[in-house]
Amino acid sequence: MACCCTRILDLCSVTPCDSGRVVTGMQVTTPGTYTLVLDYLGVDVKIPVELEEGEALDFPAENLNEKYKYTGKIIGPDGQAFPVVSGEQEFDCISFQTRLSYQ
Numbered sequence: 001m002a003c004c005c006t007r008i009l010d011l012c013s014v015t016p017c018d019s020g021r022v023v024t025g026m027q028v029t030t031p032g033t034y035t036l037v038l039d040y041l042g043v044d045v046k047i048p049v050e051l052e053e054g055e056a057l058d059f060p061a062e063n064l065n066e067k068y069k070y071t072g073k074i075i076g077p078d079g080q081a082f083p084v085v086s087g088e089q090e091f092d093c094i095s096f097q098t099r100l101s102y103q
Helices: none
Strands: 008-014 021-027 032-040 043-051 056-060 069-075 084-086 089-091 093-098
Touching (some): 008 021, 008 089, 021 093, 043 056
Antiparallel strands (some): 021 056
16 A cells, blocks of 8 residues: 555554544545555555545544554545645645554
8 A cells, every 4th residue: 555655644643442533634525435545564454434525534443453553545435546635735645653542
């Protein structure tokens, strides 16, 4: 997955436990299923979410491994890569580090 990225937006860190979420900071304008496709040791991990217009483009993180640096793409409802916009810049991939959570 990371080999195909030209511009990567680093979302910093995510806690997979305690209902953690991968927050892109964007809202969707087209309803449908959005899929976060992450590279995990050479295997694609797919996290689909069904979203309505105006909802936050966030993905659940509770099944991700702790203390791992993920890189991935978002696939839109049309099956194409969905660009992430931050400020005036557009990115084709996102990355984030999962943290350890302590009870």
